[in-house]
Amino acid sequence: MERTQEEKYLTIALTKGRLADRTLALFEKIGISMEEMKDGSRKLIFENREQRLRFFLAKGPDVPTYVELGAADIGVVGSDIIMEEKRRVYEVLDLGFGRCTMCVCGPEEAREKLRHHEMIRVASKYPNIAREYFYNEKQQTVDIIKLNGSVELGPIVGLSDVIVDIVETGSTLRENGLGVLEEVCPLSARMIVNQVSMQMENVRIRGLIAMLRAAQSASANLKFASRKRGKA
Numbered sequence: 001m002e003r004t005q006e007e008k009y010l011t012i013a014l015t016k017g018r019l020a021d022r023t024l025a026l027f028e029k030i031g032i033s034m035e036e037m038k039d040g041s042r043k044l045i046f047e048n049r050e051q052r053l054r055f056f057l058a059k060g061p062d063v064p065t066y067v068e069l070g071a072a073d074i075g076v077v078g079s080d081i082i083m084e085e086k087r088r089v090y091e092v093l094d095l096g097f098g099r100c101t102m103c104v105c106g107p108e109e110a111r112e113k114l115r116h117h118e119m120i121r122v123a124s125k126y127p128n129i130a131r132e133y134f135y136n137e138k139q140q141t142v143d144i145i146k147l148n149g150s151v152e153l154g155p156i157v158g159l160s161d162v163i164v165d166i167v168e169t170g171s172t173l174r175e176n177g178l179g180v181l182e183e184v185c186p187l188s189a190r191m192i193v194n195q196v197s198m199q200m201e202n203v204r205i206r207g208l209i210a211m212l213r214a215a216q217s218a219s220a221n222l223k224f225a226s227r228k229r230g231k232a
C-alpha cells in the first residue's frame with residue numbers, strides 16, 4: 001500500500017521476547033518487515049518509514065498501559081495480561097499463537113485442600129485473575145500473595161499452598177515436582193487497539209486486521225492441506 005510523507009505513523013507496542021518474534025513473523029507474511037529488529041540489537045524502537053509504522057518493545061504488563069494512554073495505537077500482548085491489567089482498550093484479534101493455559105498448580109496434597117474450600121494461600125503474578133477465579137467463580141475465600149516471577153517456588157519453600165500461573169509445556173511444573181490441579185482458562189496472544197485510534201485511524205487499522213486475518217487463515221489452510229496430504 002502506498003503511503004504519503006504526511007501520513008501519521010501508526011505505533012505498535014510488542015511484548016518483548018517470544019511473542020514479539022511470532023508477531024514479527026506474522027507481519028512479514030503481510031509484507032511488513034522490520035529487518036532492524038532481528039539483528040539482536042538492544043534498541044527498543046524501530047521505524048518502517050515506507051509503511052509509516054513504528055514498533056517498540058515493552059514488558060507485557062506495560063503494553064496495555066501504552067495502548068490505553070495512546071502512546072501506542074496498537075498492542076500485541078497475551079490475554080493473561082489483558083485480563084490482569086483491565087485496561088480500557090479494544091481487543092480486536094486473537095493471533096492464534098502463544099497458546100497456553102492459566103492453571104491452579106501445586107503439589108498433589110493441595111488437591112484435598114482445594115476440594116474442601118480450605119483457607120489456602122495462593123501465590124501468583126496475576127492477583128486479579130486469582131481473585132476473580134477463587135472469589136467470583138468458585139466462591140472460595142483465599143489469601144492471595146503477589147509475586148513477580150519464579151512463582152513455582154511458592155509451594156516448594158512453603159510460602160503458599162498453590163499457585164495460579166501459566167502452563168505452556170508443563171516442564172517447569174514437572175521439574176519442580178508440581179502439577180496442574182485446576183484449569184482456569186485458555187490463553188493466547190491478542191491484538192489490542194487504543195479506543196481513539198480505532199476511530200481516527202479506522203481504515204488503516206481495519207485494513208491491517210483484515211490482512212492479518214487473511215494471513216492466519218491462509219496458513220491454517222496450508223497446515224490442513226499438508227495434514228491431509230500426510231494422511232493420503
Ligand code: PRP
Nearest residue numbers: 149150151165166167168169170171172
Ligand atoms: C512462565 C510461567 C511458568 C512457565 C511455564 O514463566 O510463569 O513459570 O513460563 O512454562 P512451561 O509450562 O513451558 O514450563 P516465565 O518463563 O515467563 O518466567 P517467570 O516465572 O520468571 O515469570
